Amino acid sequence: MTPPVADIAPPKTKRKTETWSPDKSSELYGVETWGSGFFGVNKNGHVTVRLEDDKAQAEVSLFDVIDGLRDRGTHLPVLLRFRDLLHSRIEQINESFKKAIKDLKYRGEYRGVYPIKVNQQRQVIEEISEFGKRYHYGLEAGSKPELIAALAHMHDPEAYLICNGYKDEEFIDLALHAQKMGLRVVLVLEMPSELDLILERSEKSASAQSWGSSSPLHERLRPLARQRWRQISLWPQCFTSHQRRRSVEGSGHIDCLKMLHYHQGSQIPNIAAIREGATEAVRMYCDLVKEGAPMGVLDIGGGMAVDYDGSHTNFHSSCNYSVAEYCADIVEVISQICDKAGIEHPNLISESGRAVVAYYSVLVFNILDVTSAQTSEEAPPIPDNAPQNLMNIIEVNKVINKKNLQECFNDAMYYRDQMRAQFFYGAATLRERGLAEAWFWHILTRISNLIADLDDIPEDLRELSSTLVDFYYGNFSLFQSLPDSWAIDQVFPVMPLHRLDEKPRHRAVLADITCDCDGKIDRFIDKEDVAKILPLHDFKQGEPYYLGVFLVGAYQETLGDLHNLLGDTNVVGVHLEKGKPVYTHEVEGDTVADVLTYVEFDPKELVTRFRTFAEKAVTEGRITPKERREILDLFREGLSGYTYFES
Ligand SMILES: Cc1ncc(COP(=O)(O)O)c(C=O)c1O
Structure with missing residues (x-):
């Protein structure tokens, strides 16, 4: 567990000569607790990531990875993506369900689906579709664009494609056609009114016959906003559920009702709440079977939490269960209730998003400058005639x-x-x-x-x-790269990536380079609660000081916005080959011209306008023609450059 921040010396007190070690840093920043075995600290005082190298495992220094990027001319901030970590989480979840099913003699199958909304980037979808094949791992689409991306990537007839979200004709038609093409597409009934449209579209399509007998319709219990992740009661939805059942019955298509879907909300930290949700859902499932619906599938949605602070508690940034416990509890609750009700065990689907992708990405940025706390050991002067x-x-x-x-x-x-x-x-x-x-x-x-x-x-x-802190200015935008830190006060593990053999002597908060006073990180992981400071090392001008924000693979990439017109960061995928880091899937971050285009400026027109202005300055004798050329070159370079601080 992370030791309390009080363990580091208060500012500017006399330094005791004390030995420090990378192990102490590892403990101080809690790497062993939140790192889930993926991250560590090596004897050189560097943070490491555990990657696969030809079926063996190797610890790779993130400092060395950044060095390699610097040699290649890639600027910070950069988002590092580690495909091995993604594969490992998919494997862990699937194998844990498999084991629970075997141990508890469960008679249904498990099929995971990845909810695209959690990280829609192409590399993620490609990795999941490719690596997930061995588990018939499917996708969940919550909108038309997500469905279109899913249809282009997932062609495994054994995997599910779950369609949530509000659906128009086009969405439904695409899903019905994909069913005809042999995919296991499931339309989740989001609102009772969707039923008529789905029936109408399926009758119009040539698949009307197969729709009547086998097209699955779905019941959704409780769509919760991600932000409200601590609420778990399912009761308010029973009425809606009843309404839906009535409308399905009224339509004469009760035989189409095949799957019950619920989603308790994201980041559910308490296993008791997970059990409670599953209990209520499976009771509803059993009663639907008794009412005459054929059913067969229970989709438990997402919600499996990530232990961001490593405390292994039911605190909102943690969770008091492991992946294995989660899977075992779900399987146990469902089998016990079905057995008592004499109902066949349903096939299980889960839609874990955060738990699959959080570990995959690390945001790396450099510190640009520091403003020290206004502490002063030295007494100021005493003026004559002071008030x-x-x-x-x-x-x-x-x-x-x-x-x-x-x-x-x-x-x-x-x-x-x-x-x-x-x-x-x-x-x-x-x-x-x-x-x-x-x-x-x-x-x-x-x-x-x-x-x-x-x-x-x-x-x-x-x-x-907590008021006597140093401000470390980091080359990043909170609003672009860590939107949940701003929007819902989420804490992420943050730490220096090197110098971990040195004792960090400063009590810091992090400010980003937006000029917004909210653009700061002043809440950090802590074993007890939330810490107000982050221990950091002396910042030496001219020497690099790199920080990493970990576990940012879920939700952060696409929820970010263009505050201050700071755009997408550079992105690089990293894996190992023959002991060496290989950089792939590089995506250059937005240029200044890109972000200006997003807000409807035309870069060419901007150059024209600026050129006209510069020529006027020449005519008025303010600048020389040579200066005009230099200024315009600078303007053009600025347009094609990175939106972040370039050194
Ligand atoms: C319907 C649905 N399924 C799955 C998820 C993923 O949840 P999580 O990332 O907590 O696993 C969400 C996100 O909130 C969702 O709305």
Whole structure:
């Protein structure tokens, strides 16, 4: 488990000579707990990823991978994708269901489907369709574009293609045609009103006969927004479910009802909730069979959580179960209830998304600069004729001791605020206000140093250390690459990729390069709760300092947006051949011209406009013709360049 962040020294205290090791870093950043065996720290102090090399496994340094990219001219930020990790998760989920089915003598089959919405990138769909063949692993499409991508890639007649989402004629026609072509396409009835359209389209299509007898219709229990991932009750949907059953009965097509589908929501951290959801669903399934529906398939949706913080608890960024426990519990609940009801075990489908792709991608960026906390060990000067409030702050500094920390903190804050008010009303100068602020931070630094020796820290002062942080500016956009960090306060494991043989001495938060005050990461994984700081090393100008954000393969890539017109990052797939990293599936990130085009600018027209402006400047004698050429070259280069900081 990640040790509490308090284990690292508070800022600027006297450094004890203490040995540090890569193992300590591994423990500090919790790599063993959230890394799921895929990530580690080597003796050189580099983060490693475990890749396959001709059926053996090898630990590859991410620092070396980035070095290789730098030699090839690929700029950071870059999203690294590791296909081996994706394969491994598909294998783990399928093998775990297989084992649970065997152990519990379950009489149905398991077939997984991958919900395209979780990461729609072509490489993901291709890898899943190709590697998944051995398990007849299918796809779930929630929209027309997703269905079209799925139809072009998945041609295994044994695998399922589940169609969720709201469907128009075109969507339904495509699905019905694909059924005729031999694919196991399943239309999930999202709303009762969809039924008429599906019946009409299937009657119109030449497959009307086979539709009448075998086209599966589906019942969906509870589509939950991903953001509401902690809610699990299924009751409110029973009414809707009843309505749907009535409409299916009324249509005279109860024989078409083959599958019950539910989805509890994403990232369900508690196995009890998973069991509860499955229990209710399987009871509904059994009753539908008793009502005369042939059924045969139960689709349990997604929801299998990822242990982002490595705490293995039911905290929202973790989960208190393993993949094997999840599979065993689902199979057990369903078989027990079906056995009691005397109903045949259904074939099982699960739509795990996050649990399949989260590990696959790592976002890597470099630190550009650091703004240190305004801490100051050194006392600021004492001015002549200082205003009374400033003198009062200086007095507070004289009397600080371990017993009056709270009082001194309150007084310093009070007099600092008084000085601000005096400045506001014109009764103090900017220089005097600046001195008051400097004394205030000096007092806070001293209080923070003294707190470190206390057994019992006063309540108000506990938060103090989180205000004395250094801002590390990272070359990335939170809104583009980690949208869930902003939108739903999701925490991801973040850590330096090298220098892990050195003790990190700074208490940092991360700021991105958008100019939005929300563009920062100030919530980090922690074994107890959520940490407010990330331990980082000294930043040395001119030397690279690389950070990685892990487990970002699910949802982050396509939910990101163009805030500040920072576009898609470079993407590179990495695998091993003969002990060497091989870079494939490289996708260049957006250029400036690309992102401007997305917001309806025409790059050519931009050049024309700027050229006209530059020529006017020449005519008016502000610049020379030679300068005009240089400025225009710069403008064109800017258009074709990366949207992120290029060094
Ligand atoms: C219908 C459906 N199935 C599956 C998923 C994937 O869920 P998860 O990524 O939590 O496995 C979702 C996403 O919320 C969904 O809406």
